[in-house]
Amino acid sequence: MSTGFSLTRTTRPVPEAERAAILAEPGFGRYFTDHMASAVWTAADGWQDRRIRPLEPFTLHPSAAVLHYAQEIFEGLKAYRHADGSVWLFRPEANARRFARSARRLALPELPEEDFLAGVMELVRADEPWVPAAGGEESLYLRPFMFASEAFLGVRPAAEVTYAVIAGPAGPYFPSGVTGVTLWVTTRYTRAARGGTGAAKCGGNYAGSLAAQIEAAEQGCDQVMYLDSEGEGKLEESGTMNLCLVTSDGRLLTPELGTILEGVTRDTILALAPGLGLTPEERTVTLEELRSGAADGTITEVFAAGTAAVVTPITGFKGEGYEFTIGDGSPGEQTMAIRRTVLDLQYGRAEDKHGWLRRV
Ligand code: COI
Numbered sequence: 001m002s003t004g005f006s007l008t009r010t011t012r013p014v015p016e017a018e019r020a021a022i023l024a025e026p027g028f029g030r031y032f033t034d035h036m037a038s039a040v041w042t043a044a045d046g047w048q049d050r051r052i053r054p055l056e057p058f059t060l061h062p063s064a065a066v067l068h069y070a071q072e073i074f075e076g077l078k079a080y081r082h083a084d085g086s087v088w089l090f091r092p093e094a095n096a097r098r099f100a101r102s103a104r105r106l107a108l109p110e111l112p113e114e115d116f117l118a119g120v121m122e123l124v125r126a127d128e129p130w131v132p133a134a135g136g137e138e139s140l141y142l143r144p145f146m147f148a149s150e151a152f153l154g155v156r157p158a159a160e161v162t163y164a165v166i167a168g169p170a171g172p173y174f175p176s177g178v179t180g181v182t183l184w185v186t187t188r189y190t191r192a193a194r195g196g197t198g199a200a201k202c203g204g205n206y207a208g209s210l211a212a213q214i215e216a217a218e219q220g221c222d223q224v225m226y227l228d229s230e231g232e233g234k235l236e237e238s239g240t241m242n243l244c245l246v247t248s249d250g251r252l253l254t255p256e257l258g259t260i261l262e263g264v265t266r267d268t269i270l271a272l273a274p275g276l277g278l279t280p281e282e283r284t285v286t287l288e289e290l291r292s293g294a295a296d297g298t299i300t301e302v303f304a305a306g307t308a309a310v311v312t313p314i315t316g317f318k319g320e321g322y323e324f325t326i327g328d329g330s331p332g333e334q335t336m337a338i339r340r341t342v343l344d345l346q347y348g349r350a351e352d353k354h355g356w357l358r359r360v
Contacts, residue, residue: 003118004050005037007126012054016129023132026169028141028308033127033167037119040149041109043159050115052126055166061151065158071148072203073102076307077264078139078170079124079360081131082348087124087140087360090346092117094264098201099144101262105200107157108146117358119165120144124360132169134347141170141308173240173308174222178339180315180331181304183225183238184216185287187320190229191236191259198236198259209239221318223304228259233287241304241312242266245285246334248298252278253285265305265342271354272341278334290317294324301332303339311339 148158192198293299
């Protein structure tokens, strides 16, 4: 059955030997597959021109609205190869729904869920040899995105929008891997305010995070820990990842939704927590609660969750005039168990009781 996204031209793919060398050490976000999916929306005609085509640069007029007003959104999801060679997506419908929510917030047209799924599926089919082999933690990272391609400088929702999906083989997001990362608690920068775009996956949120990321690196930390914008010392998220805390009495705490990104991995972990003996709690967690809990041992583990980062142990925090570790400063047992559980599901090593996997 045609999904609308069809291969329209023959392509000259990356030679097999070169692809094999890339797959041996893919890194993250450095290499891309042979094709891309794309579609165009106009206010007059709606969605049209759905294609799988060779990966190639866009031609944009210098006045294209995205270049000036950042009317753009994106998603991140992965295709996993299972031991029998089959390829699977994990909860792509959740990404499709979040993409539609982000679109509404950025006044972009909603892409129907079936188009989101078809574009992603057909791209993975076209570039199937790029899906890394089973056995490790590599996957094919998929990046759907949508931007205002109309050539127009007035500030209003664009009347022409481009949708595309690109893909690239991916290893661990953090080169330090599962040894744990440290977070810089910034008080100089905030990520999102009430009523802002914090819950949307839009490029502007990430552009705004870069100065804080530089600050974190200057402080010797790997990533940023954002607090709420109203100065109440509430933990929010870590820019590219949601935050989770494990308590000594078996609770899994994570900041409630509102100004943070509604992570698919976050949601997955909340659903899996009871099966791992943890009671999930979505609620306000303050920096003070984290600091005192780390000091008296009631907060035993902290980790970050995201598609790219999967489950990444957070081993320490640093802020203006203080520094503390979580537990003994090494990755926690529960964190590693959650990580294993998520990965086992994604790679087909555990039974998919929730019906989250979609075969490509
Ligand atoms: C993802 O986890 O897919 C993200 O979007 C984070 C990314 C900005 C690296």
